[in-house]
Amino acid sequence: MTALIRTSAEQAERIIADNHAEWGLPTLSLEQYRAREHRLAQCTFARSGYERWALVPADDKSAPDVLSSCEVYEHPAVLVDAGGAVHDGVCLAIASVYTPAAQRRKGHAAMMLATLAETVFRKHPRAVASTLFSDIGPRYYDRLGWRVHPSVSAVLDLARLPSGVGAAAAAAASAGAVELSIRNPLVLAELLRLDAERTRSDTISSFSGTPLVAVLPTAAVVEWNFERGVFYAEILGRAIPDCCGVHFAGPQGGLVLWFHNFKENELAVLRCRVLSQAAADAALAACAAEAARHGLARVQLWDPCDLILGSASFPVELVERTSSLSSLMVLAGTPSNVLPVWINNEKFGWV
Numbered sequence: 001m002t003a004l005i006r007t008s009a010e011q012a013e014r015i016i017a018d019n020h021a022e023w024g025l026p027t028l029s030l031e032q033y034r035a036r037e038h039r040l041a042q043c044t045f046a047r048s049g050y051e052r053w054a055l056v057p058a059d060d061k062s063a064p065d066v067l068s069s070c071e072v073y074e075h076p077a078v079l080v081d082a083g084g085a086v087h088d089g090v091c092l093a094i095a096s097v098y099t100p101a102a103q104r105r106k107g108h109a110a111m112m113l114a115t116l117a118e119t120v121f122r123k124h125p126r127a128v129a130s131t132l133f134s135d136i137g138p139r140y141y142d143r144l145g146w147r148v149h150p151s152v153s154a155v156l157d158l159a160r161l162p163s164g165v166g167a168a169a170a171a172a173a174s175a176g177a178v179e180l181s182i183r184n185p186l187v188l189a190e191l192l193r194l195d196a197e198r199t200r201s202d203t204i205s206s207f208s209g210t211p212l213v214a215v216l217p218t219a220a221v222v223e224w225n226f227e228r229g230v231f232y233a234e235i236l237g238r239a240i241p242d243c244c245g246v247h248f249a250g251p252q253g254g255l256v257l258w259f260h261n262f263k264e265n266e267l268a269v270l271r272c273r274v275l276s277q278a279a280a281d282a283a284l285a286a287c288a289a290e291a292a293r294h295g296l297a298r299v300q301l302w303d304p305c306d307l308i309l310g311s312a313s314f315p316v317e318l319v320e321r322t323s324s325l326s327s328l329m330v331l332a333g334t335p336s337n338v339l340p341v342w343i344n345n346e347k348f349g350w351v
Contacts, residue, residue: 045224049074055112081333089126146327154304175282214343229260254279280307284314
């Protein structure tokens with residue numbers, strides 16, 4: 001018999017040691033990996049709504065070695081269900097699903113996730129959806145109820161820029177890009193509040209019978225991701241970044257937010273909202289300039305809009321991801337077998 005529990009501090013430390021080889025190596029030593037996990041745990045995003053769950057033997061719930069484990073974070077979200085009803089609440093985002101080698105192929109991860117969904121998520125008073133991002137292909141989590149969605153990215157390779165990165169920086173400046181500092185969270189929070197209001201309104205107005213789920217970014221999740229980049233910059237001896245994005249004022253403007261993924265040598269765009277082709281070109285220019293400033297080889301945007309894909313000045317390549325496959329379970333509202341539309345299926349939702 002097994003039981004689902006919130007992990008103790010001792011169990012959490014053992015889990016970190018166990019999955020270090022999977023997610024820490026070769027860049028980080030175990031000590032560095034522990035330091036990264038503890039540092040990210042101090043961010044606002046991780047201190048609000050975060051829980052680590054584990055499946056353990058029912059007769060030994062305090063055993064340091066668990067059978068399987070995962071983390072759960074909360075994002076604000078809105079669901080328009082199949083009946084057209086609007087549900088404001090939270091999306092429960094699953095991360096770091098891990099089963100120790102000796103416990104694999106025994107069904108422990110599936111049991112843990114199924115129990116979590118039925119006994120915790122579906123009883124959560126504000127849960128409208130749950131997400132996870134699969135690194136083990138499209139089928140496993142889909143069978144458990146987290147339906148796989150299109151997982152595409154636009155990749156801008158700096159080495160292939162027709163006019164070079166110098167021209168990209170000039171283009172961003174001439175477009176009136178206003179840089180956003182991670183050290184000014186009030187400005188960032190206000191921009192994202194307005195972005196969330198517009199996304200919610202657009203989601204509700206676009207309903208046509210198919211369920212819609214929109215996960216909404218926050219300043220806290222931007223800080224959490226950005227801090228990850230800062231940590232790697234310190235470990236790798238790179239310049240410490242400060243700029244977390246740019247915005248463009250006006251009805252045809254936009255917003256692009258990022259973090260510096262030194263581990264993967266790319267600028268990872270967390271959120272991109274552009275309202276014109278000029279804004280899309282300026283956003284890509286700003287991304288290219290920031291990537292070049294920190295010696296990163298490329299820019300990656302998840303779930304790019306048509307304006308990003310249509311840029312002639314900054315041609316991107318559309319690629320299907322083979323990891324971090326976007327998967328979604330609807331938890332509230334009128335049941336439906338139709339695959340819901342996932343609004344804002346962007347990098348900020350990844351955990």
